[in-house]
Amino acid sequence: MALSHAILVCLTERPMSGYDLAKFFDTSIAFFWKATHPQIYRELKKLGGQGYVTSAEEVQSGKPNRFVYSITDAGKQALKDWSREPVALPLIKDDLLVRLQAIEYVDKDALREQIRARLAAHREQLGQYHHIRDVRFSDGKPAPEDLGKLMGLELGIQYEQGWIAWCEGVLQRLEGT
Amino acid sequence: MALSHAILVCLTERPMSGYDLAKFFDTSIAFFWKATHPQIYRELKKLGGQGYVTSAEEVQSGKPNRFVYSITDAGKQALKDWSREPVALPLIKDDLLVRLQAIEYVDKDALREQIRARLAAHREQLGQYHHIRDVRFSDGKPAPEDLGKLMGLELGIQYEQGWIAWCEGVLQRLEGT
DNA sequence: TTACACATGTAATTGGTTACATGATTGC
DNA sequence: GCAATCATGTAACCAATTACATGTGTAA
Structure with a gap:
């Protein structure tokens, strides 16, 4: 399993709570890995038992x-191992492409709408990546x-960008069919 | 869940056995969806119970x-619904990219080797897609x-093609680091 | 005789999602 | 008063992977 390692990788950046990790999975590294909070809490417990992370209670008022x-030295060693x-090659499971395979059997209007929604989602995501690049990596090397x-x-x-170009092309070709 | 629908989509192409479907998932539509044979046999049973597929025993000598x-009319209706x-946006879970995030903590030689292996896999896959395109879609419209x-x-x-270009660039930049 | 392709399945385990559960603070 | 955000967790269920299990025919 690799969720445990994905968590360890996140913790190399900085110490985090389960809640922080859930948000981190939702935003920063959502492109590479996804995880929900029950999964994360469960996994953190296991990692603690293995000695790969330590936890510290942080008292907050209100x-x-x-x-x-935090990741431990044993955790860093586990990462290296x-x-x-x-x-493995990443698994791909994409409903939209499955529907496209059976284009005669699907509702074409719904399909067009779904592709438009997908296009919007990719444009949104691209914008966020551009933003991160400009903020974090604007200065040369x-x-x-x-x-x-x-x-x-x-x-x-x-x-x-690839998805955006593809969606645009597909929408054009599906027009009036 | 969508494996059941992926199976129905496959069966719109032609009737198939569980074994055929497993191979079909492994080759033709592996880019969109993946499934192992225990999953497929289990799902076929369920689809039969719902009346979305019918099965016929084919006697073979030896x-x-x-x-x-085969997909039924009810199955076709289920596809349309x-x-x-x-x-949903497809889930991505890619170990390689997770490792890249923690580049200080991983074995760099192993990483380079893994990227080379990934590059080879993408080249191989691209070759297969080109082949399919040439065989099935060579004639105009x-x-x-x-x-x-x-x-x-x-x-x-x-x-x-995107992955290949990216792997090549990454290998160059990782040289001698 | 070894291995591979055909062909179908079950069992055990692990992983992932959804729903439930609680409770405080902040802003509208 | 209502919704959202912060914060952590459990329980139940569903999906997916891996290993086990069996047996035949064909070709190297």
Whole structure:
């Protein structure tokens, strides 16, 4: 399983609570990995049991207390061990493309609407990536420890641009059919 | 859930056995959806119970008998109903990109090797898509019922080309780091 | 004789989603 | 008063993967 490792990777950036992690998965690294909060809380407990993270209760006045998790040296070692294992090709499961395969059997108006919605979502996502790039990586050469993040971001940008171009082309060809 | 609908979509092409479907998922539509054979057999049973597919035992000499499934009219109606529901953005879970996020904490030699392997996989996949395109869609305008398949294929080609370009760039930038 | 393709399934485990549950503060 | 955000968790259910299980025919 790799959710545990994705969490460890997040914690190399900075210590976080379960809540922080859930938001981080929702925004920053949503392009690479997704996870819901029950999953994250469950996994944090397991990681604690393995000694890969430690938690510290942070007392807050007015708000409920937070349990902030940090990666341990053993956790960093676990990351390095994991990084030597081969990676699988990502699984893709895309309803929209499945529907396109059976174009005779689907509601074409609904399909067009779904493609327009998808196009809007990719444009929105591209905008966010551009924003992150401008804010975090505007100044020439990135630091070596940020190089991987920049390259991931570039893949995301290219991916969204590809989808946008494809959606536009498909909408044109579906017009009046 | 959408595996059931992916199976129905496959069966609009032609009747198939569970074994055929497993291969079909592995080759033809692997870009859109993936499924293993226990999943498929389980799902076929459920679809039969709902009346969306019918099965016929095909006696073969020498080989074990096959159960060939066909989509019913009710199944076609279920596909149409499903096609009106909104689609979700596909989930992405890519170990390689997660590792790239924590580039300081991973084994760089292993990472380079993994990217080379990924590059090779994308080149291989691109070759297969080109082959399918040349065999199935070489002659000018596709039939209307094939248009969706062609557009899906074009997305796949673009997707693989994007990955290939990205992998090549990343390998160059990681050289000697 | 070894391996591979055909062909179908079950069992056990792990992973993921949805719904439920609680409770304070802030802003409209 | 209502909704949203912060904050953490459990329970139940559903989906997916991996391993187990069996047996035949064909070709190297």
